[in-house]
Amino acid sequence: TAGLMAGKRGLIMGLANHSSIAWGIAKACAEQGAELAFSYQGEALLKRVQPLAAQLGSDIVLPCDVGDADSVDALFASLEEKWGKLDFLVHAIGFSDKAELRGRYIDTSRNNFLMSMDISVYSFTAVARRAAAMMPDGGSLLTLTYYGAEKVMPHYNVMGLCKAALEASVRYIAEDLGRDGIRCNAISAGTIKTLAASGIGDFRYILKWNEYNSPLRRNVSIEDVGGAAMYLLSDLSRGVTGEVHHVDSGYHVVGMKALDAPDM
Numbered sequence: 001t002a003g004l005m006a007g008k009r010g011l012i013m014g015l016a017n018h019s020s021i022a023w024g025i026a027k028a029c030a031e032q033g034a035e036l037a038f039s040y041q042g043e044a045l046l047k048r049v050q051p052l053a054a055q056l057g058s059d060i061v062l063p064c065d066v067g068d069a070d071s072v073d074a075l076f077a078s079l080e081e082k083w084g085k086l087d088f089l090v091h092a093i094g095f096s097d098k099a100e101l102r103g104r105y106i107d108t109s110r111n112n113f114l115m116s117m118d119i120s121v122y123s124f125t126a127v128a129r130r131a132a133a134m135m136p137d138g139g140s141l142l143t144l145t146y147y148g149a150e151k152v153m154p155h156y157n158v159m160g161l162c163k164a165a166l167e168a169s170v171r172y173i174a175e176d177l178g179r180d181g182i183r184c185n186a187i188s189a190g191t192i193k194t195l196a197a198s199g200i201g202d203f204r205y206i207l208k209w210n211e212y213n214s215p216l217r218r219n220v221s222i223e224d225v226g227g228a229a230m231y232l233l234s235d236l237s238r239g240v241t242g243e244v245h246h247v248d249s250g251y252h253v254v255g256m257k258a259l260d261a262p263d264m
């Protein structure tokens with residue numbers, strides 16, 4: 001096969017349905033000739049993920065709950081058995097209690113703080129370490145973050161802290177694995193209507209705000225994120241690691257409401 005990703009094998013974690021950012025990235029990878037494996041969380045998602053994987057020519061669909069170390073070990077053991085080596089990994093996983101994705105950050109409970117950090121931050125480190133052990137010829141690791149790591153966004157609360165820690169982990173992992181030719185980067189995606197995002201308070205308002213006020217005057221699509229992921233996952237970005245790349249219609253450069261933005 002031809003394409004930027006020809007001859008590369010990659011694991012996609014975090015596909016839930018056709019709206020998932022993981023789906024935008026997976027489609028782009030397949031279009032560029034990559035061979036793909038998928039992990040899904042919980043039996044309920046299998047019936048959604050399996051047909052999507054099949055659509056991209058993949059029959060490697062494995063369960064993995066990143067909150068359970070045995071489950072993560074089992075995933076990588078299966079993959080090792082099937083493929084032996086890996087060229088890239090996409091981590092598109094995040095979770096927090098919906099009840100705390102509204103109101104004030106300061107009211108975050110200890111339990112939800114620890115759980116959100118575990119699922120949304122530590123999981124990337126845990127899978128990066130296991131993936132790296134399968135990358136003797138180097139590779140590329142990619143995770144997904146959000147602007148709420150850098151600036152206060154309404155309702156994002158504990159997830160903002162999680163994404164800040166996730167972005168810091170990208171830099172530490174880049175240093176740890178760089179000497180082995182393994183790169184580690186993040187895409188900071190603009191707001192997209194997905195299952196995870198619908199848990200955030202006033203998300204429709206936030207979507208509109210981003211549409212009216214970003215330089216491109218539109219929200220990004222999962223295909224836009226997929227396009228940028230091709231750069232970070234392929235050899236085009238061979239000199240790039242530890243980077244947080246914004247795919248947000250330029251929203252992160254803006255300092256004020258656009259003068260042509262309609263009243264909301």
Ligand code: NAD
Binds near residue numbers: 013045067144195197
């Ligand atoms: P999504 O709901 O489609 O994907 C989230 C995925 O996380 C799901 O597949 C879910 O099964 C998985 N997940 C949650 N807990 C898990 C666990 N314990 N074990 C294994 N998997 C688990 O939503 P999405 O918006 O595509 O989210 C993907 C990533 O993109 C997340 O990290 C999210 O924070 C990030 N992101 C989203 C937006 C947005 O606006 N949608 C913006 C920036 C960043």
